[in-house]
Amino acid sequence: MAYYSNLLLVEDDIALASWIMEFLRNEGFGVVHVERGDLVVNAMRKEHYNLILLDLMLPGLNGIEVCKRVREFSNIPIIMLTAKVDELDEVVGLEVGANDYVTKPVRPRALLARIKAVLRDREMEKTISKDVLNFGKLTIDKSSKRVTLDDTEVPVSTSLFDFLWLLASNSGQVVSREEVFQVLKSREYDGQDRRFDVMVSSLRKLLNDDNKHYERIKTIWGKGYLFVSDAWDN
Secondary structure, eight states, rough: OOEEEEEEEEEOOOHHHHHHHHHHHHHTTTOOOOOOOOGGHHHHHSSSOOOOEEESOSSSSHHHHHHHTTTTTOOOEEEESSSOOOHHHHHHHHHOOEEEEEESSSHHHHHHHHHHHHHHHHHHOOOOOEEEEETTTTTETTTTEEEEEEEEEEEEOOOHHHHHHHHHTTTTTTEEEEHHHHHHHHHHHHSSOHHHHHHHHHHHHTTOOSSSSSOEEEETTTEEEEEESSSSOO
């Protein structure tokens, strides 16, 4: 089955997690499951996800704290799952960055509808205002293919711009080499071609990220590239 969205399910109730995974996979979603809140950030570093289903009461780190940490580097949609019905819990969850809130017992079709609605809203956001991306002192304008940093235009080639745009459009998410080659070269990655590693080095030099501790554009070993959205303020 070809999955059209990849979801991260964070739930310590194994029985509940099992039927949610089975149901959503039958609906065409890819689902990865972790049982602890303190495993979420690491899971996101390893793989690209389109949405997180996040339980509120978790071992290791509760859902509120997980949501706060994720929002430090990613705007990925988050739907919180909880057995609590207190309105205050819902308000707190939304205030720390959750996109929606579902109470248990979870109804399969209702959950599916919420997931599709949140993903649809995210796609609409991308369509409406994504010709210009702003990250602190960095601005990337797709229509004019211009990049400015600290109000100074940065000269970039068309290929460098397209690569930067791809990374920045997926800020906070690791973009695999396979995805880069598919999007920019319309072919599969052969496991040998290092042209985009060279281009990352060029972008770092142009965007003042050329030191031994790369903060703005990271290479995630064995995975791909990560554009850090909150590293452009200084």
